[in-house]
Amino acid sequence: MDSLKVAPDLRVSIGDLSFANPVMTASGTFGYAKEFNDFVQLDRLGAVAVKGISLEPRAGNPPPRVVETPAGMLNAIGLENVGVARFISDKMPFLRGCKCRVIVNILGDSIEEYARLSEKLTGVAGIDGLEVNISCPNVKKGGVAFGTVPEMAQAVTKSVKGATDLPVIVKLSPNVSDIVAMAQAVADGGADALSLINTLIGMAIDTKTRTPKLANIIGGLSGPAVKPVALRMVWQVASNVSIPVIGIGGIGTAEDAVEFLIAGATAIQVGTANFYNPGATEAIIDGISDYLVEQGQASVRDIIGSLKVGN
Amino acid sequence: MPQFQEKSIVVTSERLSESYFRLVLESPRIAAQAQPGQFVMAACGSTLDPLLRRPFSIHRCLGDGTLHLLIKIVGKGTKLLADLEPGESCDLLGPLGKGFTLDPDKVSGLVGGGVGIAPLLFLVEQTNARYPQHQALHVFLGGQTGDDIRQLGQEFEQIGASVSLATDDGSLGMQGLVTQPFEEALGTLQQVFVCGPMAMMAATATLCQQANVPCQVSLESHMACGLGACLGCTVHGADGNYRHVCKHGPVLPAEEIAWIR
Known part of the structure; x- marks a missing residue:
């Protein structure tokens, strides 16, 4: 008997915010979406997380800013962005026309800056949520990254939550000794969800000149090389913290994405893969659907956190 | 587009x-x-x-x-x-990215070094096809050794460009930098197009600036996406702002670039 072919249900939710599917683009790898309009049907994406925005425009770091490493890349872009005013006036009109959810990644030098940014973005039509990059240095605390001290990460979270009624996702840095403690501190600060991982700090050296390959000396490692580390952290956090987790780190195929979902991620973000395969997100959406059919699962929600451990 | x-x-x-x-x-x-x-x-x-x-x-x-x-x-x-x-x-x-803009009513100098010769053949062929009555195109090619540029030089000649060659080892054309024959001819040129190593482009751009001849350069950089998303392909602009090779370029007016830093 022929079974009725019904496309699997790919919808997921984070708090009150629903997504057509769990596939999002990672901040900093997809510009402001328009850059990929010729290569991706943007309307099909679960969400776009735009390039990180600060209160004022930032020029970023001197070149060289990127270097390829085995199955990965290092970047030290230096948070170059157009600033919140131009983001709203120049970039939002296009994004507003996309059917996908729009998540605005924000960054700042101080807790006050995060709050002011959040206020400015709240109420802007077309913005569905904020993602808080806490991997930036806290200028008032000697440049220690917000995301490496649980109390500071929690304070940023509270500050953003107090300034907006948009859903708040806090993006965690993996460059910490205890990712679960950091995640818990942010959850206790009121975050609606967590996204992880941001890049792993690394470096590369030109042996001929004995100079660093990046002008900034060190940079963030991303790409397939980081996937096992990201998956481990997502699993640990999803297993121990009650708010939803968005998995990020080296996802380039549907199989990668499904691994993160099984580990407990409610959604995933595709990052570096957008660079080498601009159509990666659509292929991943289709591939997740195919996987669910193969596995006889009616909904993607049935595989989230379905990891089987032991007997 | x-x-x-x-x-x-x-x-x-x-x-x-x-x-x-x-x-x-x-x-x-x-x-x-x-x-x-x-x-x-x-x-x-x-x-x-x-x-x-x-x-x-x-x-x-x-x-x-x-x-x-x-x-x-x-x-x-x-x-x-x-x-x-x-x-x-x-x-x-x-x-x-953005390409060259050539005025067919002006005499052109095209300066290519090594693999930077690549876009210049396309520029000559398209100019021939689009503007049959265009002004002269003078091509200056530099390479490490004759084998690198011999065939390319012949191809430019076959499509009607005048060609000057220079090689590091002197095995073809004059020995030395391609900027030497270019400098000698610069007085006859009204617009210049350059692609090659940074040092060669900097030298050519400087000569053009001194002679008050407009010059367009095609820049090269490491980049992850080519689409304006990774922001990795940065160069220093003359005005203190960065340019991105993939989006603002790869062809830019030479005066927009900070050649000496």
Whole structure:
């Protein structure tokens, strides 16, 4: 008997915010979406997380800013962005026309800056949520990254939550000794969800000149090389913290994405893969659907956190 | 202008010298839109190492749906491309970036160094096709050794350009830098187009500035995406602001670049 072919249900939710599917683009790898309009049907994406925005425009770091490493890349872009005013006036009109959810990644030098940014973005039509990059240095605390001290990460979270009624996702840095403690501190600060991982700090050296390959000396490692580390952290956090987790780190195929979902991620973000395969997100959406059919699962929600451990 | 991701089939791969080869790809959608000075991002192999695509200036589009790339083997990615055989495919994104703007009523100097010669052939061929009555095109080619530029020099001559050659080892043309014959001819030129190593472009741009001749440069940089998203391909602008090679360029007016830092 022929079974009725019904496309699997790919919808997921984070708090009150629903997504057509769990596939999002990672901040900093997809510009402001328009850059990929010729290569991706943007309307099909679960969400776009735009390039990180600060209160004022930032020029970023001197070149060289990127270097390829085995199955990965290092970047030290230096948070170059157009600033919140131009983001709203120049970039939002296009994004507003996309059917996908729009998540605005924000960054700042101080807790006050995060709050002011959040206020400015709240109420802007077309913005569905904020993602808080806490991997930036806290200028008032000697440049220690917000995301490496649980109390500071929690304070940023509270500050953003107090300034907006948009859903708040806090993006965690993996460059910490205890990712679960950091995640818990942010959850206790009121975050609606967590996204992880941001890049792993690394470096590369030109042996001929004995100079660093990046002008900034060190940079963030991303790409397939980081996937096992990201998956481990997502699993640990999803297993121990009650708010939803968005998995990020080296996802380039549907199989990668499904691994993160099984580990407990409610959604995933595709990052570096957008660079080498601009159509990666659509292929991943289709591939997740195919996987669910193969596995006889009616909904993607049935595989989230379905990891089987032991007997 | 539309951009495409196109699985392109290798028609021929021609070795020009020990380190230079020319890849002819069936890439009708990209070729139909391409302008001289624009580039493509080519995937090198199908594994995760090397991970990123490599940027290449478009070398030629003859109107038959093919797209030609002139490539110098410098590392793992370009070696993989050199090993491609006819019938195999290579995934391309393009055409990307902003190209040259040539005024056919002015005498032009085209200065190419090494693999930077690539976009200049396309520029001459398109100028011939589009403006049959155009003013003279003087081509200045520099290479490490004669083998690198011999055939290219002949091809430029065959399509009506006057050609001056210079090689580091003196095995073809004059020995020394290509900027020497260029400087001697500069007084006759009204616009200049350059692509090559940074030092060569800086020297050419400086000569043009002194002679008050407009100069367009085609820049090269490492980049991850070619689409304006990674923001990795930064160069210092003369006004203190950064330019991104993929989006603002790769062709930019020379005066926009901070050549001396």
